[in-house]
Amino acid sequence: MNASLPIADHSAGAPALSPAANASATVAGERKRHSALVRATHWLTTVAFFALLLTGGEIVLSHPRFYWGEDGNVNMRPWLNLHLPSSRDTVPTGYGYVLPDQNGWSRYLHFEAAWVAIATGLLYVLWGLFRGHFRRNLLPPTSDLSAKEVVRSTKKHLRFERPDKDEAWSYNVLQRLSYLVVIFVLFPLMIWTGLAMSFGFDAAFPLAVRLLGGHQTARSLHFLVTILLVLFLLVHVVMVVVAGFRSRMRAMITGTMITGRDVAPTEYQ
DSSP states (O other): OOOOHHHHHHHOOOOOHHHHHHHHHHHTTTEEEEOOOHHHHHHHHHHHHHHHHHHHHHHHHOOHHHHHHHSSOOOOSSSOOOOOOOOOSSOOOOSSOOOOOOOOHHHHHHHHHHHHHHHHHHHHHHHHHOOOOOHISSOOOGGGHHHHHHHHHHHHHEEEEEOGGGGGGGGOOOHHHHHHHHHIIIIIHHHHHHHHHHHHHHHHOOOHHHHHSSHHHHHHHHHHHHHHHHHHHHHHHHHHHHHHHHHOOOOOHSSSEEEOOOOOHHHHO
């Protein structure tokens, strides 16, 4: 725990602080919020995610239609047609032109970025489990899981209310639940569905593909999970702006936040 002391006051009637206290006073109001590993994995995941979005969009343009089951082609009725121009002249889109084919570099970079995201996520999860990060900082207490507390937190988010000082050092129940869903549900499902689209993966682990319902179902689920992650990202950015963009960015870059509170909160790692 970082216990910083208030700045010394040498005005009349105020006792002078000891040399040790004065040394602590030089960092008064600046306390640790995020550990180096949390910050590093956060930004690595951010870069990898944007690379995946860009390249994934290029890959979708090669066939902007989605199907359920094992097979899918232009002769079948898709459950979702994005009505976008395609980079393949074999896909009838209704447009009078074909986009430049960018599948080569986009697929290569997509796979590279995916492995960066997987390695970074695995490191973060193993560290979080070993250090008790999830138990301390993300697992909501039982009292916060009441319907009343969830509704209260939801209303605050919908009203774009700025969090109070206590919430600067912890996560509310909606944040905790959403982070847990992203980390332990959406990201693993994203990896699973991504691998399931590979015929090489299918040859080695056919059951993993069959459990999803086939290659085309895996592709559709991959697309839907992407939408959920993008929505999470947009809400996350909006709430960072509402809570105080400069202070939150400082905390995720330097690891510390500035506060005027005299009592140091629990250090988050």
